[in-house]
Amino acid sequence: MTFPEETGVRGRTRRAILNAAASVLSRRRDATLADIAAGADVGRSTLQRYFPDREELVSAVIEDCLRLLDESLKAAHIDEGPPLDALRRLVAAMLDVGDQVLFLYGDPRISEAITARGGPDPAAEEIGRLIRRGQAQGALDPDVSSDWIEHVLWAHVSAGCMAVSRGKLPRHGAAAWVLRTLENGIGTRTAP
Amino acid sequence: MTFPEETGVRGRTRRAILNAAASVLSRRRDATLADIAAGADVGRSTLQRYFPDREELVSAVIEDCLRLLDESLKAAHIDEGPPLDALRRLVAAMLDVGDQVLFLYGDPRISEAITARGGPDPAAEEIGRLIRRGQAQGALDPDVSSDWIEHVLWAHVSAGCMAVSRGKLPRHGAAAWVLRTLENGIGTRTAP
């Protein structure tokens, strides 16, 4: 289960490259490999040694982002407790991996690649389960399709990540804003 | 006020190019000029004749998208009537120019280019006015900054445009879904 590349020095540089790639590519999908290498504080040769070509790098970044997101969700235990509480932990967990969220959501082609890719997407599964559980228990609007709620959730969280990455929202505190408008919409709440 | 290029044949080709560019670039920001030309049913030479280089094309597309969006907003008269009604017209108007919305919102660098660009952005002004008016009249949540509401609005509408462009939502009817979750959030409405 543990990858041999994930140990010691090679593990750290690999991690640095994957993180930098997610961060740089989320802002400029057409960023140069040299840009990514620079962002990872790594020589272009080293990056190429780890990922022979661009396509391999990108697909590795996708897998890694999905894994990080899933780990973050796992730690949030969104399968437990009242749905609305779980939703709050979910949003916080997604904001914690903001670069990854922006990378995954930012490019429509990546979203397609994920669904087209045969493999399962544990993160999407978990989120879908939470939404349906929330609807079943009456915490989330049952008249809106769970698919659309999922879209709205991603759009909302991405907007929050974007705002944070541009300094428009404080790193801690963004979750509150996201949740407020996510749960209540932008309209005035006419009842507690 | 009227552009000389906007008359007769040249006007139509120019329009076809700008529309195709918005559509193609909203899906692949790194699309080839040949791709765009093909999307516009136009030879690459012709595209180049209208827009000498890529940068000029992109900035022209930005201006055009802003103009189309503004026109659509103008027609929606969002300065009049109850704020919530105006909001509904606003969303419908934005969905009407979905390609343009996706192009403008999809790429973070374009958003930056717009604000960095000295010129005024009538569309943003109008939307901002509506939001503040809604807050002042108690229709929109006054405890949330108007900036954040604006972000949420764009994110929501973009998600709707995306869903439509992928066939996940019916072309007419998307507005209803967007508005429902936009106004009420994803939570259950506990009061009428």
Place this chain on the structure above:
DNA sequence: CCGGAATGGGTCACCGATGACCCATATTGA
């Protein structure tokens, strides 16, 4: 109907990104 404008396809040179190397140096771990 005719002349001029618009268009499309073709060619060409240039440039930056990329991938494949190589070797000197720095770092790691025994």
Place this chain on the structure above:
DNA sequence: TCAATATGGGTCATCGGTGACCCATTCCGG
């Protein structure tokens, strides 16, 4: 300490996108 390994910088050829042409054909308007 020392050998193995990882790293970084450098060079080189290739390739695709781009911009600048040119010319034959088509289309529009007078």
